Amino acid sequence: MKRVLLFFLLFTISKYAYSQQLLSGSYKDKELQLVLSDIESKTDIIFSYSKELIGSMKITLNYKEVTIDELVKVISYETGLQLEQLSSQQIIITQNKQICGRIYDAETKEPLTLATVISSTEQAVTTDSTGYFSFESTSSTDVSLRVKYIGYGDQTISIPLGARCRDIYLDPSPESLDEVIILGYVTTGIDKYEDGSVSIDTDKLGILPGLVTPDIAQSIQLIPGITSLDESATGIQIRGGAPDQNLIFLDNIKLYNTGYFYGMFSAFNPYATQKAKIFKSGASPAYGDRVAGVIDISTGNEIPKKAQGGFGIDGLSVDGFFKAPVSDKVAVYLFARRSYADVWKSPTYDGYATKIFKNSGVVTNANNEVIEIISDDEFDINTSSNSFYYHDINAKVLVKPSDTDQIAISGLLTRNRLDFSFENGGEIRDDDLLTQNKGLSVHWRKQGSDLWRHDLKAYFSEYTSDYLNVEIVDNMLEESNTRNNEISDFGIDYNLTHYFPNGHIAAVGYQYTNADVLINIAKSEPLEPDNLEDNFESKEQKLNTSHALYAEYKHSFGNSGLLSIGIRGVQYSSLGQFYGEPRLNLEYPLSQAVRLKASAERRYQPISQLVEFNQTELRLENNLWTLSDDEQFPILSSTQFSAGLLVDYNGWTIDTDSYFKKINGLTSYTNGFSNPIIELSEGTSDILGVDILIKKKIENYRIWAGYTYNDIVYQFDALRSDAFPGNNDITHNFRISNTYQLNNWQFSLGWSYRTGEPLTPIASYDSNTAFATFGDVNSSRLEDFHRLDVSIIYDFNFSKEGKWRGRFGLSVLNLYDRKIPLSMIYRAEDEGEGGIELKQVVQRHSLGITPNAVFRVFF
Structure with missing residues (x-):
């Protein structure tokens, strides 16, 4: 027993002495293997390692009177290798995965x-x-x-x-x-x-x-x-x-x-x-x-070092882009795209066309009994014809005349055209729709010094929507409907930003806008020119100029927190009033993993879209922009408060937000109620919501789920004496998505679900007279919506150098082909004491199974 205790005591003393042994040495750009051998000769230490790991690695050391433990840390720091002591005499050297x-x-x-x-x-x-x-x-x-x-x-x-x-x-x-x-x-x-x-x-x-x-x-x-x-x-x-x-x-x-x-x-x-x-x-x-x-x-603000671009084709269009430096201070961007459905209708296009042009389906009353609606639109997607195309062009010039100046000039043109027609028993109906955007902008940024920055922006935007519907019976023009909406918008914005020490920033700015809005709606029945009710033209043009001053203070905390306080004051000529818009935003980390978020704001909107059902046969793109006038169309105002927590830890992200928003100035014409006969009335909306995101990343696999709860309540006294669900009151909205990357392959699968849209039910319907009565506004709901989507992408190189790269992808929307009505619109006429004649129920359906494919080349 005494021998055992003596051995243990000697071992402890020797180990302590070993750890306290002081070493000195100096090596300059010497092979690590030789340095380790020299240390082994001066101590009892044995280093175990792979020669392939050490290779020809060299090291420079200069140490004096340090312990072995201290020397090991120095070697690890200088080489990036991991040195682990297995026993009093053996140290193993392995690949270090620590980044520092x-x-x-x-x-x-x-x-x-x-x-x-x-x-x-x-x-x-x-x-x-x-x-x-x-x-x-x-x-x-x-x-x-x-x-x-x-x-x-x-x-x-x-x-x-x-x-x-x-x-x-x-x-x-x-x-x-x-x-x-x-x-x-x-x-x-x-x-x-x-x-x-x-x-x-x-x-x-x-x-x-x-x-x-x-x-x-x-x-x-x-x-x-x-x-x-x-x-x-x-x-x-x-x-x-x-x-x-x-x-x-x-x-x-x-x-x-x-x-x-x-x-x-x-x-x-x-x-x-x-x-x-x-x-x-x-x-x-x-x-x-x-x-x-x-x-x-x-579209980007960097001058590329060399020319780059790409082109490709998918199930809807062909496109290409090109970015190139003209010099080290000038670059040009060019992007172009065009659809080809007017030449060949792909399965992708057919899936969308079926959704767009199929406007009929099973109609039930409030008791879920099927009723037959006599429709004056008996066309069918299979017996109709359509021609559709779109194209867009974007261009940009970037100029950096000095280290402190940058000028960007951008232009865009988008054009969308659709011709749709069908023939039924000698009757021809034809729809022609054209929408387009034109725009130009200039942005000059100057970094005056390390403390000042100037931004001057100017833009011009033009939007046009032209719709024409004609009905021809026995080769005679029976009826024509036109609808035209045009907007010309010009604006200037100047911003001055000052940077104070320790993350304090202040900015002030001025904005001027000039918006000219035209609405023209006309109906003509050439065979009955004296019928004033069916021959009319309504043309209205409004102009609004605005002057806005704004100021903002930001404080960026050293721990990535932010406090932003702002105020915006604006005067609109079409309303003749001045409006104040305070803003507050806070993001503050409670710890490295948890952040607190809060915001509050007041905002106004002087232009809105009214939903016009009667003068368009397709009744899908039926929104017309109009300016607020404080009479028929009041200015919209919104007050919103939100707060939440953000957790980001160990690959998990959990983001929660709760919010309350109140919107005033809504009208029955700007919200598109499905009610068949409705007068202009004003109302409000209260929105209570919660947004939740949960995400987890495990190496090359990601899964995330998003959920939104909304309680949207309308108050329109002219429609209902009590509050009722808003048109867009989708109580539950859930989506779960998965992505996985394996070498050059990417896979994704996602499922989405949401509550059905509110609906005003048909209380009763007489199939002989086509007269109907209706239940309370938005007192029913459509079916809940859900679908499953999948996509696969493969990336590859055309050459070893990788200068030319390729991509091939496949996707399918609504994999299990579930199709339901997403919304319903009633077309009707008030026949006075006779009642309301229901002419048509327009149903907008969900997409069926819709495939798509893409092939792209990058250089």
Whole structure:
């Protein structure tokens, strides 16, 4: 026993002595293998390692009177290798997966505390008081790091796995304002910013369910609180707001129409829209004239180092783009796209056409009994003909005459044309619709010094919608209907921003706009020219000029928090009044993983869309823009409050938002009630909602689920004495999506579900007289909607150098082919004491199974 105790005592003393042994040495650019052998000769230590791991690695060391433990740490830091002590004498050397470094100010060389480091594997850490950071990499290859700090320019570096710790120096930059707080908020290319906005970068956008091209309008519908009730690209509703209540810019050009083919396809060329910033609430006071969301799209602002471009074809259109530097200070962008349905109708087009032109179906009354409606529109999709095409062109010139100046000139043209006709028993009906946008903008930015920035923007936007319907019986023109809506909009915006020390920013600005709006509706019956009721023309032209002053104060905290306080004051000539719009937005981290969010705002809208049912036969794209006049069409006002928590930890993202919004100034003409006979009346909307996003990333697999609860209540005393569900009251909206990447393959599967749209039921119907009575407004609902979407993409190179790259993709919308009515509209005439004659029930159905394919080439 004594021998055992003696052995244990000697072992403990020797181990302590070993750990306290002091060593000195100096090696300059010497092979690591030789350095380790020299250390072994001076100690009892044995280093175990693979010669392939060490290779010809060299090291420079200069140490004096350090312990073995301290020396091991130095070697690990200098080589990037992991040295692990297995016993008192053996140290094993392996590949180190730890990424580490220190962040410094490039000018003062002072360490930067709480700088954010985000890896390409979406791991995020912050630096300590010495500027040091470290994390264990989950990647088996090189790691890309993005380093961010308030008031400094971002820096991206690539670190080989196992490399030594790096010293990283950031340059001060007052323009570095927009801080990403979650990279890959939903999926790659969709990021969350500290000002509450969500950004979509199409260059980085990963695969999405049912999509094979990076469509902005469809992509943003993955974000909770944003949806489309009719599956369209343009019917976007943000937190219960109508589509016309969203402010949409493309390169600072204000847009009034953003879709083709009755809004089913986006008017944004997917490869022209490089980046989009979306605000659901809490937008800067620089944004005005709308009461719902903001979608600010840019085609890019960088001068490429070399020419780049691409072209492709999908189930709807062909497109191409080209970006090239003219010099190191000038670049040109060009984007073009055209559909080919007028030449060949693909299965993709047929799926959308069936949805658009099939307006009939089973009709039931309030007791769910099937009733037969005598319709004066007996056309069928299978017996009709249609010719449809669209094209768009975007161009941009970028000029950087100096290091402090940048000038961008952008132009766009979109054109959508549809001819639809059918013949039935000698009767011919023909519809012709043309919609187009034209726009031009100039943006000059000058960085006056490190403290000042000037932005001067000017734009011109023109929107035209022309509709003509004719009815021909026995080769005689029996009736014609025309509807024309034109908008000419010109605006100027000047903004001055000052940067104070320690993250304080102040901005002031002035905006001038001039909007000229024309509405022309006419009906003619040449065979009965004396019938004044059926021969009329209504033409109205309104002009509105506005002057707006705005100011904003921002404070960016060093821990990536933000406080923004703003005020906007605007005067509208068409209303003759001045309106104030306060704004407040707060994002504050309670810890590294949890953030608090809150916002409050007041906003006004002087232009809206009225929904016109009677003078169009297709009754799908039936919205006409009109200016508020404080008589028939009051100005819209919105007050919104929101608060929530954002948790981002260990690959999990949980984002919750609760909000309340009140909208005043709604009218029965601007909300499109399905009621057959309705007089002009004014009402309000109260919106209570909750948005929830849950996302998890596991290596190359992502799964996310979004849920929105909405309680939208209308109060229209002329329609109902009590409150009732709003037209867009979708109580529950749920979506779950999955994506997986395997080498060059990407896979995505997504399922969506939502509550059916409110409906005014038919209480009774007499099939002999076609007279009907109706229940309470929006007292019933349509079927709940759900569908399953899938997509697959394969990327490849045409050559080893990778200068020419290719992409092939397949997608299917509504994989199990479930088709239901999404909305119903009643067409009727008031026959006085005889009652209401119901002429037609227009049903808008969901898409059936709709495939799509894409082939693209990039260079």
